[in-house]
Amino acid sequence: MNVRARKEPRQEAEAEPRPAPDAPAESAAGLELRGLVKRFGGTEALRGIDLVAEHGNFVTVLGPSGSGKTTILRVVAGFLAPDQGEVLIDGRDVTRMPPAAREIGMVFQNYALFPHMTAADNIAYGLKMRRFPKADRDRRVAEMLELVGLGELGGRLPRELSGGQQQRVAVARALAFRPQLLLMDEPLGALDRELRMRMAVELRRLHKEAGATTVYVTHDREEALTLSDWIVIMHDGRIDAVGTAEELYTRPRNAFVASFFGGHNVAEATLDGLDGDRARVGFAGCDMEVLCGQPLEPSAGRVGLSIPEEALSLTPSGPAPARLELHVLDDLYLGNGVRVTLRTGEGVTLRATLSRDARESIRHGGTLTAYLDTTQVAAVPHER
């Protein structure tokens, strides 16, 4: 599959153009992967990865365990040689270069700080290796400590810092020599949820200030939503989809993206006709018109419907709500809403989160009239 992340990043990033004194020629992408294949014995970890990320973009690679996310980063970093394909950084073919020559900043979950060195010495390490004069080094370290909000703590050892502070030192260390490309592999994985979200917001700010093309691996959807200009969805060694968070959520191109990324229901429906990028479908005794997640085969007969949980409600919403009679299989009161499992007359199961006043109308084992906001539904290829 040929995937290009070439469109403009989201508005927020556009509003604050990044200073990029040593930005490459306009034409060179920050990172380009061409036909990457990597096998481990009989396992094909990467099955042909094509990706173009513009200079300065923040690209998140999201996918289930074993889908090939870390392998991509290790190939880009130079720790693994691909069996086929090329890696280009700012237009430079680095496929056969050793890791150190690629000038990449890295923050990996297990890429720990040097325990016997202070935060400042950890940050200075890469600068020393690159023979920066001491005065420059000191200035750069002070700038980096400031940037990550640890101005006063440069003299502490890693064990005297909290997990979040250590992670910030790791990011400062990776950014200190001003790499054009920054790779991060689950850098927040070891932190608790609240700190992870705070750090994600901070990483986004740091990225804007530093301006390096960034590839960020995670399996956490919320992290991806907070951080990314672009999200790449990996599935079984392939790129399944590339898009902004909003595109992938509102218009998933297939059932995997709908359920893995969106957390949506995916139900089978009949395809009655196509009109441009819209499909007429029959579902649960209703005819409705919905958006297509990708061009569909007119002769397909059946399609999958991506139905976000919030598209179902007890009162009609949207310009063309569909009225569904559903059986209540179970319900779970969550405080601010009720999570229900419902079933259509044809036996299709749907999950929905209804407002808390829905409690009145829910009778376990009974039926319920719900309305589907069809503008939130997308048709995807049917998968058996």
Ligand SMILES: Nc1ncnc2c1ncn2[C@@H]1O[C@H](COP(=O)(O)OP(=O)(O)OP(=O)(O)O)[C@@H](O)[C@H]1O
């Ligand atoms: N050194 C290796 N030797 C053999 N198989 C490997 C090796 N490294 C990775 N694999 C296999 O390649 C596939 C992709 O692994 P990879 O680590 O890239 O997945 P991932 O998406 O990063 O998963 P996770 O989220 O669990 O870290 C998996 O099937 C894995 O078992």
